[in-house]
Amino acid sequence: MNKKKEAKRIIFNSEKEMPLVAMSLGSMLYNKTGAWRNIKPVIDLSQCIKCGICWKFCPDVAIDIVDEWPQINYDYCKGCGICAEECPQKCITMVEEEK
């Protein structure tokens, strides 16, 4: 569902371009929240049992299911660490972000 939307920021150049009422014209996908992160999760797929728990508990909807495997979208992952904490196999580790 996310993929279909455009990650573009809408900027109005004049008042005339604005809609008459406050309505949403685009999604927040332009806001790449990955920059907030200090530590990032890394999944060791060889240990993964595909329980779907990391996907289920991600508050940033930053874990996608690609070909039945979990995949982290680092553009949006804020690095909260819920996935690493909740993983029953403990196969997600939080590593220091390199800048």
Next chain:
Amino acid sequence: MTKERKMTITIPQDELMSSGHLACQGCGATLAMRYALKALGQKTILCIPACCWSVIDGPFPHSSLDVPIYHCAFETAASSASGVKAGLEMVGDQETIVMAWAGDGGTFDIGLQALSGAAERNEDIIYTCYDNEAYMNTGIQRSSATPLGAWTTTTPVKHYKNRPKKDLIGIMAAHRIPYIATASVAYPEDMVKKYKKAKEIKGTRFIHVYAPCPTGWKSRPDDTIKLARLAVQTGYFPLYEVENGEKWTLNLKIKERKPIVDYLKLQGRFRHLKEEEIVMIQREVDANWERLLKKCGI
């Protein structure tokens, strides 16, 4: 290792919330919205008063949700939702669900009169209170949902909150509305089930969602789910339903409740508590639990 196996999906896969929203790391309220919209689907209109979610959603003209949202004044969540529903009925739309989505400040304190009015009229709306136990959006001020003993910026350590949390479910049950439920972000399957049940019922439906706030509770962002789960396992926030104000059902029976200290020690807002104060909180939790069991007839 498990190449053929399919990913286990226990909640609907459709995503009505997009990434890029403005919530803090490890936000419980965001998870609550994600699960609620998964259950309710696209045909939903949200009425959001001033609360964290009016910020999380994003600035005009962007929105992180795929459903229409009406941002209303702080005290008018329930009355705005009633108005939106009446408007939909005028144009012959019976299908669309109107949900008021307010924080604990907008429900327990400021929005209570509008909520009580809507419940008394039995308006056909879903009212969700996502409870993070203080006014988190404005800077962690005490609300009547703040628990006994908690630190907030207006109840500093020396004068921590000395009154227990308001029994909102009791107040709502006294209105005899068709459906009331409590849900927790640590139990998404249960939460989705409750929203799906609420969707089928006509009349005012009230759902109280427990949403931990790492920023306000001074807890680690990765402990969000753990805290929500401990709140249920200690009996501090039990999962139950009330139908027509009379039929109380406990959804998750806990054989042996964990001590409340397990839950308190993970949060910085309870760090100042001494042993006798923890005993006092434990007594309060026990009393509430016994009261609930009696109502459920167990």
